[in-house]
Amino acid sequence: MPAGTAVWRDQLTAEESTQLVRGAGVIEQPRPDVLVVGGGIVGVATAASCYLAGAGSVLLIEAGTLGSGATGGAAGLLVPEVHTWSDPESFVALARSSLEVWRQLEQTIPGTVGLTELNWIGPPPDPGGISPRQPPAAEQLDAGQVASLVPGLARPAAGFLIRRQARVNPLRALARLAAVVPSIATGTAATAVTVKGSRMVTVSTTGGDIHPGAVVFATGMPPLLQGLATGLPASLVKGHLLVTEPSPVRLPGTVALVATQLEDGRLLAGGTLDTGDDSPGVRQDVIDSILAELYAQLPDLTGLRAAYQWCCFRPRHPDGCPVIDQLPGLDNAWLTSGHFRTGILMAPITAQMITRWISAGRPPPEVVPWGSARFAHRGNASGASN
Numbered sequence: 001m002p003a004g005t006a007v008w009r010d011q012l013t014a015e016e017s018t019q020l021v022r023g024a025g026v027i028e029q030p031r032p033d034v035l036v037v038g039g040g041i042v043g044v045a046t047a048a049s050c051y052l053a054g055a056g057s058v059l060l061i062e063a064g065t066l067g068s069g070a071t072g073g074a075a076g077l078l079v080p081e082v083h084t085w086s087d088p089e090s091f092v093a094l095a096r097s098s099l100e101v102w103r104q105l106e107q108t109i110p111g112t113v114g115l116t117e118l119n120w121i122g123p124p125p126d127p128g129g130i131s132p133r134q135p136p137a138a139e140q141l142d143a144g145q146v147a148s149l150v151p152g153l154a155r156p157a158a159g160f161l162i163r164r165q166a167r168v169n170p171l172r173a174l175a176r177l178a179a180v181v182p183s184i185a186t187g188t189a190a191t192a193v194t195v196k197g198s199r200m201v202t203v204s205t206t207g208g209d210i211h212p213g214a215v216v217f218a219t220g221m222p223p224l225l226q227g228l229a230t231g232l233p234a235s236l237v238k239g240h241l242l243v244t245e246p247s248p249v250r251l252p253g254t255v256a257l258v259a260t261q262l263e264d265g266r267l268l269a270g271g272t273l274d275t276g277d278d279s280p281g282v283r284q285d286v287i288d289s290i291l292a293e294l295y296a297q298l299p300d301l302t303g304l305r306a307a308y309q310w311c312c313f314r315p316r317h318p319d320g321c322p323v324i325d326q327l328p329g330l331d332n333a334w335l336t337s338g339h340f341r342t343g344i345l346m347a348p349i350t351a352q353m354i355t356r357w358i359s360a361g362r363p364p365p366e367v368v369p370w371g372s373a374r375f376a377h378r379g380n381a382s383g384a385s386n
């Protein structure tokens, strides 16, 4: 649950807000073909994908309200190319495919998912030189070109322009996808599982038992349930964001290390990585430092106040990459967790891969790098524990 107040909920229509609390405590369908546990962007995208692919009846359960985990606190940026500088090629390929699926959803989901195309402008990651792996679509800019694209920048430096990236309001995208899912029970937490042989036969919840054909756990962190021990190493990394009052400055998209402009002229800034800070609440010193950096970059903004400020926790596996896998030893149970900094970006492709795996009964080839076995040496990565 984001602490503080994120901007996203205030941008929703009444109908979108209603989606977030659908079916509070009521399980309409206790024998679904597919049960999805977890109503963040990854779970909702997976439930929608399974239903649209004809996988049968689909039920999604969520312990709180939809989007009440990391999803409701994200920045909502969909910028796959930038990961070329920092992440494995398989990760970048997956991220690119996922942005394409986001674009398809924009065309096919009733009312769209609210995707906004934008350009990314930012400094080279290594100021001493150009990284050997560059995004193929990145256009190099000198400091003068950056200054003309971002007027008012106090310290224009050489950088890159990457066109055709995107962003969403994560809660709006989630609400629009949730509208496709036939059965949702919010306020319903999974508490235990029962396994018989190689099948998960029962998922016990605070609203009663569910007997699913297939189960997908999309719980942000690996699930901690009686009868299920994934043994996967994972932790939470806190981050702060703020949104200013409407700003007189106009940005040409998302300006890395500065801000992203929202539709109404407000600026979204921050996205700190507060490693080691486990305190649950918003820290005013962190918010003040984000504002101070904004004023230093764009002095015309000095004195502009934060209208929204919040923090949230990103679920992370030790290599910073997600797990997308079947639970070991179980034929009908899947897990996706640890989406860390890019779960909004990666949700549609994750959903699509799991849907294909459930439908075809075998893993799609692209899923191979994201298996849980890569952590096997760290301890017991088993499925059922009863």
Ligand SMILES: Cc1cc2nc3c(=O)[nH]c(=O)nc-3n(C[C@H](O)[C@H](O)[C@H](O)COP(=O)(O)OP(=O)(O)OC[C@H]3O[C@@H](n4cnc5c(N)ncnc54)[C@H](O)[C@@H]3O)c2cc1C
Binding pocket: 037, 038, 039, 040, 041, 042, 043, 061, 062, 063, 064, 065, 066, 067, 068, 069, 070, 071, 072, 073, 074, 075, 076, 077, 078, 188, 189, 190, 191, 218, 219, 220, 221, 223, 238, 239, 240, 241, 271, 272, 311, 312, 313, 314, 315, 337, 338, 339, 340, 341, 342, 343, 344, 345, 346
């Ligand atoms: C400050 C910040 C900025 C970010 N910016 C971006 C960005 O710009 N772009 C991007 O792509 N990503 C971004 N992220 C990352 C993104 O928010 C996450 O990767 C993503 O939201 C993870 O989605 P999820 O569905 O896996 O998890 P969550 O959103 O955490 O959802 C998991 C859900 O499962 C539910 N759940 C857990 N256990 C149970 C249970 N036993 N029974 C029922 N329900 C259960 C939880 O209540 C929760 O709602 C950012 C994150 C932060 C914190």
